[in-house]
Amino acid sequence: MAVRGKEFPNCAFRQTLDVLEGKWKFAIIHSLLLHGTMRFKTLERDVAGITARMLVKELKLLEAHGIVSRRAYATVPPTVEYTLTECGLSLEPIIEAIQAWGEKNRAVISQA
């Protein structure tokens, strides 16, 4: 099972928005791009402002969409690691474009 996008069957743009929708997915993908494989607690700390509950929910959606892979280790307590899949890694140009726009428009952004 990969990525939800039935509402706009012929609009790749809106289907992508549908998949990446929500305040946190871009931020999670951004962290995983920067740091590679991350454990849950590390990811929770890195994505400033997110709650554990929201992180669980968004990671489940990203996993269902085939953007993130999850690996659990039978340690005590159990350890879970998250990694971007190839599909997830291919989102890098979007993340870079957002970063570049933010840096160029920092004066605009911080005046709000």
Next chain:
Amino acid sequence: MAVRGKEFPNCAFRQTLDVLEGKWKFAIIHSLLLHGTMRFKTLERDVAGITARMLVKELKLLEAHGIVSRRAYATVPPTVEYTLTECGLSLEPIIEAIQAWGEKNRAVISQA
């Protein structure tokens, strides 16, 4: 007054996400990029699934952020047109990156 981004003062990426947050802003920017200046009703039809109320709210935020400009004409009934500002137009690389990802991952997106 330009763009809200106080929550993550030194992270251009998160400030940009803060500004572009929400299901509809990208879709509105996408339509204005494609069609240039648009009237409210035309924009409402073009952004599939949006309600008039949500469009009013998102356009107000985009205007406050300096991304969209609004022009009203004293016709009867009054006519209002929306156009991307220079700052808004500079979002094009993000929109293009989302479009390109969607087209490359169409198989992944539509399987959801």
